[in-house]
Amino acid sequence: MLKRNLKRKITKQELSMLPRAFDIVGNIAIINLPRELRRKEKLVAQEILKLKNIETVVNKIGGITGKLRRTPYKVVSGKKTFETMHKENNCRMKMDISKVYFSPRLASDRLDIAKQVKKNEKILVMFAGILPYTLVIARNSKAKEIYAIEINKSAAKYALENIKLNKVDNVVFIRGDVKKVIPSFKRKGMKFDRIVMPRPQIRDTFLKYAFSVAKKGTIIHFHDFLKEEEIPVVAEGRIRQEAFYAKRKVKILRCKKTGEIAPYKYRVRVDFQVL
Numbered sequence: 083m084l085k086r087n088l089k090r091k092i093t094k095q096e097l098s099m100l101p102r103a104f105d106i107v108g109n110i111a112i113i114n115l116p117r118e119l120r121r122k123e124k125l126v127a128q129e130i131l132k133l134k135n136i137e138t139v140v141n142k143i144g145g146i147t148g149k150l151r152r153t154p155y156k157v158v159s160g161k162k163t164f165e166t167m168h169k170e171n172n173c174r175m176k177m178d179i180s181k182v183y184f185s186p187r188l189a190s191d192r193l194d195i196a197k198q199v200k201k202n203e204k205i206l207v208m209f210a211g212i213l214p215y216t217l218v219i220a221r222n223s224k225a226k227e228i229y230a231i232e233i234n235k236s237a238a239k240y241a242l243e244n245i246k247l248n249k250v251d252n253v254v255f256i257r258g259d260v261k262k263v264i265p266s267f268k269r270k271g272m273k274f275d276r277i278v279m280p281r282p283q284i285r286d287t288f289l290k291y292a293f294s295v296a297k298k299g300t301i302i303h304f305h306d307f308l309k310e311e312e313i314p315v316v317a318e319g320r321i322r323q324e325a326f327y328a329k330r331k332v333k334i335l336r337c338k339k340t341g342e343i344a345p346y347k348y349r350v351r352v353d354f355q356v357l
Contacts, residue, residue, distance in 0.1 A: 087129050092122055104130070105186050107179055108166030109137040112155070127159035137161050140179070150234045151183035151211075151282050171196070173217040175244050181236035182212050188280070191340040191351060192218040195278060195303055198353075199223035203275040206267075206295065207231070208260050208288060212240040213253070215278050220250040229254045229274070231263050264291040273297040283307045283343075289324035296330070296356045303353050310346045313337065317352045331357040 085097055092100075099119055105112040111130045115123055120141075127139035138161045144154040155164060164180040171193045177184055192215050199205065201224040207216045210230035219225055230253060232238055238257040245253050256263055277292045277300060292302055306317040314337035325332045335353040342348050 084126075084129060087132075088126065091125060096122060100126070106136070107177070107184060107186055108168040109135055110164070110166045110179060111136045111139045112142060112179070113139060113158070114142040123158050131160050138163060138166075140164070146183065146283075150237075152181060153179070153183070155180050170214070171218045172221045173214075173244075174247050175212055175214060175217065175240075176247060177212045177240050178236060182234060182240060183237075183282070184212060184214060185341070187341045188214070188349075193222060195219065196222040198301070199225050199276060202226040204273075205229070205276045205278065206274040206292075207278045207280075208264075208292070209279070209281050210241065210255070211237045211280075213244050213255070215280055216241075216253055216255075217244060217248050217250065219278075220253055221248060225252060227252055227254065229256065229267075231256050231258060231260050233257070233259050260288060260291055264295055268294045273300070275300060277302045279304045281305050287320055287324055289321065290328055293325065293328035293330050293356065298356065300356045301335070301353060302356065303351055305340070306350050306352065307343060308348060308350055310348070313339070313348065313350055314352065317350055321352060321354055325356075333357055 085100055096119060099116050101114055123141050130136055130139050138157060139159045140155040141158050142153060143156050146153050165178045168175045170189045196219045199219055203225045205219060205225050205228045207230045210216055210232040213230055216228050216230040220228055232241060241255050245255060272295055274295055279292060281288055308316050318334055321332060333355045335355060337350060337352045339348045340351050
């Protein structure tokens, strides 16, 4: 529809460079235009603003950076704000997209995990952000307790707001580094029935921390980033290697793509059980 509306306003070559899709978070549309189209970004944004419920259009001007996973954006048209309220899977989530990491493309992944949760499970969510996985599980399952850990100060602020906003009473939020918080869980003898690991794209797998608070039968949902030809061998290899170091045995249950992050490169989720 966007290309059709712009057909008479930009050249065929420019039209061919227009991204196939854009993300919508709350009432903010996020576009990622190539440099060749930057001089036409206002024109593109004005067309997007005509869509229902879109109040702000921002252009992504850089990649995700650092352990806080922040992305630089520029307001192109509409209200000059990066803060919005996003609705998904029976949840409402407030956030500032310039200060926290959030992907609307993972909505089905979050619900898929929530549907696997059994009654009275005790769950750990690492890299919890503004609590998308935590809240979707809390609102769409009968989990007993959900512990969520996040290091980003801005994300923590919104996480606490979102707990109140969604009226969930089984969520324990902890602001801190996974590498420091989980050893404290271990010292207290805490174990979890399910561990969710929507980790950032970094070298450390963090699996040794997950294994340290996993009991026999724990299900772990591990996110990895792989090229097409690496799926599923590389991710499963990492899991088995970390299990060997932790002196644990595992059973791979499923490996599925949860989104394309670059041409022929994907975010994948491997579900496995600790035996």
